[in-house]
Amino acid sequence: MKKGESHATTARSSGARTGGQRATLRSITTILGPREEHWEYLILAAAVVGLASGASAVALRSAVHHVFTLLSGLDPLWIFLMPAVGAFLGVMLVRDVFREDAGHGVPDVIRAVGLRGGRMPLRSVFSRWLGSLANVGAGGSAGLEGPIVHSAGALGSAIGRWMRLDDRRRSILVGCGVAGGISAIFDAPMTGLIFAMEVILAEWATLSVVPLIISAVVATELSRGLLGHEHSFLHAPFEMQLPDLAACIVLGLLAGVVSLSLSKGIGKAHALARRIPGSSLAPFLFGLLVGAIGIWLPLAIGEGYEGVQDLLVPGEAMGLGLLAAILVAKIIATSLTLGSGAPGGVFAPCLVAGAFLGAGFQEGLRALLPHWETIAPSGSYAVVGMSGLVAGVMHAPLTGIFLVMEVTDGYDVILPLMIVSVLSLLVARRFERYSMYTEELAESGELARPGTDRRIASTLTAQDALELDVV
Incomplete structure (x- = not known):
């Protein structure tokens, strides 16, 4: 066989294998839904978001607990000053360093999903993460779900933007980040899934559920692999008559x-x-x-x-x-x-x-x-x-x-x-x-839940508003 024919045969063989792999992926995703839903991209993206959000949650949880344990052994005067210093540093990081509004950040995520097509700035990945490390680690009376919702949601937004997904799917990836972050930080995958759908997305569509489940599972398994799997609280048997x-x-x-x-x-x-x-x-x-x-x-x-x-x-x-x-x-x-x-x-x-x-x-x-x-x-x-x-x-x-x-x-x-x-x-x-x-x-008039006039209006384009079938 000539050299040129050999290269052609190899190329055809490689193309056949690639075509077969694509056909297999298409057949799998066709089972899940119509071709236009692009399930293959969402499934891949949801897994990536689950890994990223899970890693962020594990790192935040471990860092805060180490800082709080370290500072708790200090002199009582320092214990008195710790929450003040932590709150001051936390607000300074969010407002002055990252130029964002102070607070727990969950409304920003809901706003991004409802009005901005899932767009969140990249700096949001770090702002509340570092701010809560200072505040909660120093003894502030707060938890970690608000900061991880903000940080993990921004991770989902960044990955959706990198994959060039449309507004609808990018918003779903924001929800995937939230589901993964909550699942990993509490070792509670069902809670992550339900919180993302009940509070952030406010809908229960199939297109949303499947990616969120994948992110919650991936993030939870990552958390369990790094921190172990055990319930947060030990207890005697519960009973009520x-x-x-x-x-x-x-x-x-x-x-x-x-x-x-x-x-x-x-x-x-x-x-x-x-x-x-x-x-x-x-x-x-x-x-x-x-x-x-x-x-x-x-x-x-x-x-x-x-x-x-x-x-x-x-x-x-x-x-x-x-x-x-x-x-x-x-x-x-x-x-x-x-x-x-x-x-x-x-x-x-x-x-x-x-x-x-x-x-x-x-x-x-x-x-x-x-x-x-x-x-x-x-x-x-x-x-x-x-x-x-x-x-x-x-x-x-x-x-x-x-x-x-x-x-x-x-x-x-x-x-x-x-x-x-x-x-x-x-x-x-x-x-x-x-x-x-x-x-x-x-x-502020920015609450746009699915099915409301505000949400529908925010998704309309100029082409949608045009009357195209005028005789």
Whole structure:
């Protein structure tokens, strides 16, 4: 065979293999949906976003815990100053270094999905990530879900832009980043999936669900491979009987009231911070107050998961007075931290406040009904209270239910979780139409959910508006 013929045969063989691979990929994606949905690109992109968001979440979680552990061993004077310094640095990083508005950042992600076709600036990958490392690591009463939602969402946006996807698919990749970040940071893939769909995308379309699942799974497996797989809280078996279910109706109503207190507290603190001259003075002053609370009640600052763990494992009871004091202190510390504009999330404060509410409620029942010998342990009520606060503050009952089930393995109390979450949401919605994530957007007219006139108008092009079939 001649040399030219050999090259031609090799080229045809290589082309046949490549064509066969493409045909196989097309046949797989055809099963999933129409050709125009470009499933092959979304599946590949979702996996990449899952890896990136999972790595970002693992790094943030590990870094914050190491910093907090290191600083917790310092002199009490430094413990008093830590939250002030951390809040000051966090706000300075976000505002002055990265030139972004202060706060937890979740409204920015919702705005990007609703009005900007999933476009987020590349600097958003780093702004809240570094800001929350300073703020939460130094003892600020906040969690990590807000910063990781912002950072991972920006990662999804950047990858979508690099792959030259359209607005619809780029927005889905923002949701994939959110799902991956939440899944990895809590080791809770269902929570990541549901939070992204319930809060960020606000839709349950097949085109969205499949990529989000892939990102959540990839990010969770990465997290488990690097940090190990275990539930966030160790606990005794959860159990609740029919009388406890009746008591949970009252607990659900109380959870709604406490949720409103936390949301209103953050709003009042934010309004006060705006009146204080100097962009970083309010975070420092509010941080000093948080530090003072930490000297008095250390369980009320930082993420606060140590206190929740104490409630879930049978041991010496804290007493109703101490439980109530920590609950109030946590609400105040969280309101000061997040209201100052310091970067951080509300998941952790909700879990902690809800746990102390539930445990305190059980202690109150025991004091009022001393002959009720079959009452469920305080740990069971603590778990149910956690779900109620998440649902009430974020107006996201499914997120609250699945988050608590996944971080505690609390599937045995699914019915109480549902009762408390729904009642808490109803009470919160009765007095506040929007959650702390969407209130700012609603006030500025930037809340564009799927199916609304604002969202439809934002997606119209000039060609869509033209009448092309005029005779």
